[in-house]
Amino acid sequence: xxxxxxxxxxxxxxxxxxxxxxxxxxxxxxxxxxxxxxxxxxxxxxxxxxxxxxxxxxxxxxxxxxxxxxxxxxxxxxxxxxxxxxxxxxxxxxxxxxxxxxxxxxxxxxxxxxxxxxxxxxxxxxxxxxxxxxxxxxxxxxxxxxxxxxxxxxxxxxxxxxxxxxxxxxxxxxxxxxxxxxxxxxxxxxxxxxxxxxxxxxxxxxxxxxxxxxxxxxxxxxxxxxxxxxxxxxxxxxxxxxxxxxxxxxxxxxxxxxxxxxxxxxxxxxxxxxxxxxxxxxxxxxxxxxxxxxxxxxxxxxxxxxxxxxxxxxxxxxxxxxxxxxxxxxxxxxxxxxxxxxxxxxxxxxxxxxxxxxxxxxxxxxxxxxxxxxxxxxxxxxxxxxxx
Amino acid sequence: xxxxxxxxxxxxxxxxxxxxxxxxxxxxxxxxxxxxxxxxxxxxxxxxxxxxxxxxxxxxxxxxxxxxxxxxxxxxxxxxxxxxxxxxxxxxxxxxxxxxxxxxxxxxxxxxxxxxxxxxxx
Numbered sequence: 001x002x003x004x005x006x007x008x009x010x011x012x013x014x015x016x017x018x019x020x021x022x023x024x025x026x027x028x029x030x031x032x033x034x035x036x037x038x039x040x041x042x043x044x045x046x047x048x049x050x051x052x053x054x055x056x057x058x059x060x061x062x063x064x065x066x067x068x069x070x071x072x073x074x075x076x077x078x079x080x081x082x083x084x085x086x087x088x089x090x091x092x093x094x095x096x097x098x099x100x101x102x103x104x105x106x107x108x109x110x111x112x113x114x115x116x117x118x119x120x121x122x123x124x125x126x127x128x129x130x131x132x133x134x135x136x137x138x139x140x141x142x143x144x145x146x147x148x149x150x151x152x153x154x155x156x157x158x159x160x161x162x163x164x165x166x167x168x169x170x171x172x173x174x175x176x177x178x179x180x181x182x183x184x185x186x187x188x189x190x191x192x193x194x195x196x197x198x199x200x201x202x203x204x205x206x207x208x209x210x211x212x213x214x215x216x217x218x219x220x221x222x223x224x225x226x227x228x229x230x231x232x233x234x235x236x237x238x239x240x241x242x243x244x245x246x247x248x249x250x251x252x253x254x255x256x257x258x259x260x261x262x263x264x265x266x267x268x269x270x271x272x273x274x275x276x277x278x279x280x281x282x283x284x285x286x287x288x289x290x291x292x293x294x295x296x297x298x299x300x301x302x303x304x305x306x307x308x309x310x311x312x313x314x315x316x317x318x319x320x321x322x323x324x325x326x327x328x329x330x331x332x333x334x335x336x337x338x339x340x341x342x343x344x345x346x347x348x349x350x351x352x353x354x355x356x357x358x359x360x361x362x363x364x365x366x367x368x369x370x371x372x373x374x375x376x377x378x379x380x381x382x383x384x385x386x387x388x
Numbered sequence: 389x390x391x392x393x394x395x396x397x398x399x400x401x402x403x404x405x406x407x408x409x410x411x412x413x414x415x416x417x418x419x420x421x422x423x424x425x426x427x428x429x430x431x432x433x434x435x436x437x438x439x440x441x442x443x444x445x446x447x448x449x450x451x452x453x454x455x456x457x458x459x460x461x462x463x464x465x466x467x468x469x470x471x472x473x474x475x476x477x478x479x480x481x482x483x484x485x486x487x488x489x490x491x492x493x494x495x496x497x498x499x500x501x502x503x504x505x506x507x508x509x510x
Contacts, residue, residue: 122453123453123454123455123456123457123458124456126453126454126455126456127455127456127457129455130455134421135502136395136399136421136502137420137421137476137504138476139498139502140496140497140498140502140503140504141465141476141477141478141496141504142451142454142455142458142460142463142465142478142496142498143451143465143476144451144453144454144455146451146453147449147451147465150449151447151448151449151465151467152447154447154448154449154486155446155447155486158447158486158487199452200450200452201452201453202449202450202451202452202453203448203449203450203452204449246427248421248476249467249476250419250420250421250467250473250474250475250476251419251420251421251427251473251474255447255467256447
């Protein structure tokens with residue numbers, strides 16, 4: 001039985017937007033309403049995600065502002081903040097509320113601006129992103145967010161022999177996928193040679209191993225299982241897992257195994273009465289190339305230690321046995337923090353409806369989304385399937 | 389009044405060249421940073437322990453694009469295995485790989501006065 005169903009989806013292009021947050025979010029929300037064929041009057045509640053608007057734009061208490069902008073003032077609105085897992089956490093809570101019968105129809109979405117349009121340059125944005133690492137026990141070392149995933153990836157390379165060239169293959173694949181996605185920040189393909197020649201950011205990561213700072217918004221309309229059949233093309237949410245891991249990194253048992261992702265995936269597969277082997281494709285949180293490799297293993301899509309070879313051999317490519325990030329992922333599609341989680345849900349919805357345009361994968365019936373926050377200490381995993 | 393290790397006590401020790409951690413008497417977990425309860429079993433009976441000053445590099449990275457207001461580039465951040473605990477710090481000079489031996493060499497202080505231990509290659 002589905003926990004809820006997505007009946008409307010919308011997102012802006014991810015990239016650079018010289019637009020106030022409410023206007024940016026409004027585009028995604030109105031597209032989601034139109035896709036579902038509803039008006040704001042039909043919506044019972046709004047679950048909203050924004051991670052850093054207070055720091056980046058001096059803009060807080062965004063929920064009512066956004067609700068007012070899209071004609072939904074009056075209904076309950078709640079904002080979620082969970083670093084990069086912000087809007088998937090909003091999504092999880094909305095699904096739980098709909099499943100419990102609290103609401104029939106909810107809007108879920110997120111918005112964020114991270115490019116220099118906010119007035120913040122790269123060193124300042126790097127500092128703001130690093131605020132998701134531990135203030136007392138990590139930030140004083142000068143750690144950055146590329147640094148966090150570099151620490152995980154270096155250990156993974158040590159344990160499993162993962163190579164920089166394998167990391168580059170992830171970047172090449174995702175840029176190739178992004179070139180088919182009109183909403184992607186980067187539409188340009190790249191090569192392994194270009195990736196390996198790029199300037200270093202945090203060993204082993206070079207520029208092409210890192211996702212961009214992006215602006216954007218995404219939104220979905222979800223309804224209860226019973227209500228879903230009155231809509232066109234509902235896509236079922238069959239399982240959602242959510243887990244946390246120990247912070248800081250030094251206190252995690254095995255940082256590179258991303259235990260929260262394993263726990264969240266096990267919950268999601270169990271709820272959906274399915275297995276990793278049954279997934280036709282995945283959208284995973286590839287904030288860095290190494291993160292995609294860790295995620296592919298944590299979700300059980302490839303064997304332990306095989307994430308690097310799987311990327312290099314094309315197993316995770318569009319025509320591979322387990323396509324990962326057909327959207328281009330965070331790496332090419334872009335990463336407007338608070339919009340990323342629901343954008344993955346938008347991508348799953350479009351693919352499962354057979355509505356993903358040039359990037360549509362053949363015959364996909366079941367997919368999984370993996371959205372992590374901070375040093376992977378928050379992870380939300382969602383399994384969705386086409387309604388028969 | 390709890391006598392569990394606090395951030396202030398941990399920081400004072402770092403400034404003195406000592407690393408303090410916590411050991412859980414119930415499940416045995418040893419961690420390198422203070423908490424109010426054991427993250428594994430929830431026990432509040434955590435005992436403050438002194439960590440060894442020498443250990444091996446568990447993982448590392450070199451930061452080429454620093455966060456504001458740091459201007460230095462190319463510094464190495466390390467997670468060091470010290471006995472049963474791990475601690476994150478900065479390498480003071482040279483370059484180390486996973487598995488290399490390091491020892492506590494002092495501390496760095498950020499723009500707001502928060503400290504982190506530094507390590508040097510053995």
